[in-house]
Amino acid sequence: MKGIDAFRELAPLLNNEPTVLANGYISREFFNVTDRRENFYMIGSMGLASAIGLGVALAQPQRRTLIFDGDGNVLMAMGTLAMIAACAPKNLIHIVIDNEVYESTGSQRTLSHDIRLEEVAKSAGYKQAMRVTRREDIRPAYQQLYKEEGPVFLLIKVEPAFDASQARVTHTPEEIRDRFMAALAG
Numbered sequence: 001m002k003g004i005d006a007f008r009e010l011a012p013l014l015n016n017e018p019t020v021l022a023n024g025y026i027s028r029e030f031f032n033v034t035d036r037r038e039n040f041y042m043i044g045s046m047g048l049a050s051a052i053g054l055g056v057a058l059a060q061p062q063r064r065t066l067i068f069d070g071d072g073n074v075l076m077a078m079g080t081l082a083m084i085a086a087c088a089p090k091n092l093i094h095i096v097i098d099n100e101v102y103e104s105t106g107s108q109r110t111l112s113h114d115i116r117l118e119e120v121a122k123s124a125g126y127k128q129a130m131r132v133t134r135r136e137d138i139r140p141a142y143q144q145l146y147k148e149e150g151p152v153f154l155l156i157k158v159e160p161a162f163d164a165s166q167a168r169v170t171h172t173p174e175e176i177r178d179r180f181m182a183a184l185a186g
């Protein structure tokens with residue numbers, strides 16, 4: 001399964017959940033699958049989607065909040081897993097597209113081949129943490145986790161298979177911020 005296939009499975013399941021996306025190809029691929037006001041593309045700053053998603057979940061406790069993260073991003077900000085577990089927002093779903101590389105910068109290997117990030121999340125104190133490797137398992141896993149009390153964690157193993165002909169995010173950072181805030185206010 002390619003990362004974009006995981007996004008194609010998940011996109012039809014989304015409603016108006018605020019969705020914070022990690023930098024690099026994660027944002028770019030999801031932008032190409034479904035661009036929506038609720039998408040906050042964290043262009044540039046690696047590791048921070050999870051912290052921003054935590055902040056959104058705490059500020060908007062009545063809304064289910066999604067984080068779309070990468071394995072390299074999670075490894076860079078592993079402390080944020082502990083912070084999310086400690087703050088324990090019931091409405092937070094943390095999804096990781098794990099291709100075992102830093103694909104955006106040339107596919108250098110990450111540690112996620114040996115280190116099970118969903119077990120790190122579970123040990124930190126996430127209420128549920130699941131790993132899926134098959135495309136057909138994504139939808140039921142997501143639907144199950146959506147019903148659970150958060151924070152919950154879904155790791156999706158994919159091949160590194162980014163299609164570099166896909167467009168970059170065309171919105172400026174200011175536009176991303178403004179439309180995200182407008183979507184959350186509405």
Ligand SMILES: Cc1ncc(C[n+]2csc(CCOP(=O)(O)OP(=O)(O)O)c2C)c(N)n1
Nearest residue numbers: 024025044046070071072073101102103104
């Ligand atoms: C602080 C910081 N360090 C490094 C980078 C360069 N960089 C951008 S994306 C990326 C890799 C992200 O890896 P991962 O989260 O696994 O996503 P993937 O690229 O595999 O989709 C790196 C190293 C950056 N943007 N910011």
Ligand SMILES: [Mg+2]
Nearest residue numbers: 070071099101
């Ligand atoms: Mg990666």
